[in-house]
Amino acid sequence: MKKNVAIIIGGYSSEYNISIKSGNVVFKYLDRSKYNPYRIIITKEKWYYLDEENNEFLLERSDFSLPLDGNKIKFDCVFNAIHGTPGEDGLMQAYFELLGIPHTSCNHYEAALTFNKRDLLSALKPYGIPCATSYFINKGQSIDEDAIAEKVGLPCFVKANRAGSSYGVSKVYKKEELETAIENAFKEDHQVIIESFLDGTEVSIGVITYNNEVKVLPATEIISENDFFDFEAKYMGKSQEITPARISETQATNVKERAEFIYKVLGLKGYTRSEFIFIGAEPYLLEINTTPGLTEESLLPQQAREAGISLEALFDSAIEEALR
Known part of the structure; x- marks a missing residue:
């Protein structure tokens, strides 16, 4: 019997569109003789199944099932193609582990x-x-450009601590550029990591x-x-x-x-x-x-x-x- 596979895509981060592309490739290449693939879009507003005519059908979040045509589709496995939160930081993994649904990514703690x-x-x-030498800043802390430059040197990289696809990343050559780069990183996360440049x-x-x-x-x-x-x-x-x-x-x-x-x-x-x-x-x-x-x-x-x-x-x- 063919397995029902939910391909979860989208997410809550700036990587939403990249995830959509990844998920569509997975959907395209999954073996239809073995699997019934379903594209499941995860957004902050709603979770829904998107069929091949782009019709939307809401999921039941209590057990991650899909009410469709009077039936209740349950999934044998989840293929995780969400980059960033909530698919890469452990949130979806913990949810599926609580429900007992197998998924393709690592477990929730390791993901986080x-x-x-x-x-x-x-x-x-x-x-x-x-690893590179690093310096950490949380949102609301004062920014000590001299201390940062002394620890990691210049040039250095300013990064959002929890983000991907190089969102919130800047290469900084002068101390005077640090504050702007840190504010840019804070757009993606309230924690920032500053690392020494490795050539x-x-x-x-x-x-x-x-x-x-x-x-x-x-x-x-x-x-x-x-x-x-x-x-x-x-x-x-x-x-x-x-x-x-x-x-x-x-x-x-x-x-x-x-x-x-x-x-x-x-x-x-x-x-x-x-x-x-x-x-x-x-x-x-x-x-x-x-x-x-x-x-x-x-x-x-x-x-x-x-x-x-x-x-x-x-x-x-x-x-x-x-x-x-």
């Missing part, structure tokens, strides 16, 4: 941990994972559970035409993404081992994509994404193709692992 850059760095510190080759590397085994995908080298890998570079063609990355054998081994170690030590599952910058042969961790982009052009699908995994197989494996 990896989405919070500060907490992620704290959790990995005992394991000696190299080296940037790579992105996927780690997934595939056929019941942890699998590290080939790394992608990121070359931005802009000052850094910002929104334009990620989504508007202002970058080169080279898979496999043009890095040495030693670098490739080091980043593979580090990404796999982090995945396992944090107890992650499903898809992840981690960003690193090399200082020499040493990969420094920037961040971890637990619901990465899934369009044909996105980094994780690029890496899967390089590893000989089609989108159909990639998405099928995620559901099989969730059901397992």
Whole structure:
């Protein structure tokens, strides 16, 4: 019997439109001989099923079921394609875990941990994972430009602590620019992290559970035409993404081992994509994404193709692992 799969897309953050694109690709490539896919749009105002004629049908939130044509459709699995809140920060994961519905992403605690850059760095510190030097500010705190510059140096990166797709990120060269950059980051989150600039080759590397085994995908080298890998570079063609990355054998081994170690030590599952910058042969961790982009052009699908995994197989494996 075919499984009913809810593909949740949208969300409450600035990444809404990116999530819609990812979810539509998942909907397109899911094997109809095995699954009945339903696009479920999650917004602050309503949760609803969107059929292929763009008709909307509201969900029953008490048990995440779909009243349709006098029937009540229940879902065997949820495919999580929401970037940002509430799909990447643990909220939807906790909801589905309470309802006992299998889902393709990591569990709620691990999702919340990896989405919070500060907490992620704290959790990995005992394991000696190299990261940039960081400085934290909460909304309402005074901004001490001298203390920031002394700790992290200039240039530096100002980031929203809990956001993705480079929303709320600025590269700052002068102390006088810090306040504006921090206010920009506060538009996305009330917590801000300021990090030292790492000058080296940037790579992105996927780690997934595939056929019941942890699998590290080939790394992608990121070359931005802009000052850094910002929104334009990620989504508007202002970058080169080279898979496999043009890095040495030693670098490739080091980043593979580090990404796999982090995945396992944090107890992650499903898809992840981690960003690193090399200082020499040493990969420094920037961040971890637990619901990465899934369009044909996105980094994780690029890496899967390089590893000989089609989108159909990639998405099928995620559901099989969730059901397992």
